[in-house]
């Protein structure tokens with residue numbers, strides 16, 4: 367009998383990683399990809415791991431959540447990150463790549479692995495036997511999306527057109543907003559950011575002038591009426607926003623004792639309360655413009671954005687309702703989901719999710735418990751998986767790697783500390799937990815010494831007082 371087999375659908379960021387990880391665990395892998403015979407609205411080539419938009423794999427700043435995520439991928443033996451470093455182009459502290467060289471590097475690595483067979487062709491349904499990883503991304507071909515929808519129920523495969531920005535709680539001006547629910551109903555769950563008449567009018571005028579992201583052809587004219595971007599609402603009339611996501615009815619500003627002229631509501635994004643979502647503020651403006659405009663709202667004048675708003679077709683499952691740890695389907699342990707379709711957002715997040723699904727699928731094919739393929743909660747990958755599987759399914763939205771996802775530090779409330787000190791403690795805790803977990807996985811760890819050296823150099827510089835990170 368040959369090695370156990372894993373089938374992976376989609377040779378994007380997640381699928382390539384899933385195939386690579388499963389092969390490293392000793393499984394034979396068939397990697398199915400429909401391109402180039404059939405494309406998507408955003409892919410342009412038949413290359414594996416094509417970057418559909420920006421060429422940035424985000425920050426390498428050693429105290430950032432994306433740095434930690436990259437370190438975890440490297441230690442897990444990622445196939446995409448070494449290709450990214452080899453294809454790096456100058457972009458400051460960002461890891462940005464020449465996209466063609468990047469994909470070519472991934473293709474070479476996959477071709478060098480005898481256990482992986484790349485099979486060109488679309489898959490329209492997940493067959494009823496065998497171990498499968500579905501890694502077909504935000505632009506999953508319609509027939510397969512319909513198959514998943516049949517399995518999961520009509521409400522549980524989201525076609526999401528616009529997403530609202532998320533801000534860090536600690537960057538809000540709490541003196542310029544107030545906690546209250548509309549009409550005083552049940553608690554003070556929302557933070558309300560009031561604007562006076564002049565502030566509102568200036569905001570709407572700036573919105574109408576703002577520079578917009580040039581949409582892909584498929585994005586044009588596809589707005590859902592229930593989910594309109596704020597710039598589209600502003601175009602419909604000067605008061606449209608005041609009757610929509612900026613409506614002040616049912617709210618009284620304690621600072622004035624009156625109803626505000628307009629009001630933006632912020633809703634908690636996570637249980638820790640470290641992140642807030644701008645309710646109904648989906649937008650398609652360029653990121654720089656979003657920051658400039660939203661900082662015109664007094665409570666947001668120093669806002670830091672954990673995620674900007676965006677607009678595109680995004681097929682993802684309601685993960686907390688349908689996935690268990692290891693991102694496999696509840697009730698069908700031989701089907702794993704990986705990448706953006708699980709509700710992670712971003713190239714590196716998708717790649718990381720692919721590694722975990724590939725390891726879990728290989729373990730399942732080998733007759734092992736896939737559970738140990740999930741890193742501890744303190745790590746960035748562990749926090750992402752926790753977010754996917756333990757969030758409230760009623761408010762589930764895709765998410766990037768960010769510090770707001772990791773569990774709070776012990777003693778953090780009683781001893782306030784700088785952001786630098788906090789992020790350092792998050793990182794040290796995460797690296798320790800990851801390194802303690804890794805040996806039990808049964809694969810040869812990958813090399814992250816370059817990132818570790820970079821972090822050590824930055825810390826030494828900070829200790830010497832040369833730089834304030």
Ligand SMILES: Cc1cc2nc3c(=O)[nH]c(=O)nc-3n(C[C@H](O)[C@H](O)[C@H](O)COP(=O)(O)OP(=O)(O)OC[C@H]3O[C@@H](n4cnc5c(N)ncnc54)[C@H](O)[C@@H]3O)c2cc1C
Pocket residue numbers: 375376377378379380381398399400401405406408409415416418419420421487488489490501502503504505506507510582678679704705706707711712713714716717
């Ligand atoms: C328009 C747009 C812009 C984006 N911009 C950014 C950005 O700037 N930065 C960022 O970090 N993220 C961006 N994203 C998100 C990005 O798609 C993900 O970060 C990442 O590509 C997801 O990886 P994935 O492997 O899950 O999906 P993908 O990389 O999309 O890979 C999925 C693969 O599955 C294949 N496939 C689909 N259906 C089938 C089928 N039925 N049979 C066989 N093969 C199939 C596809 O051809 C594709 O190769 C963007 C997404 C979109 C749609």
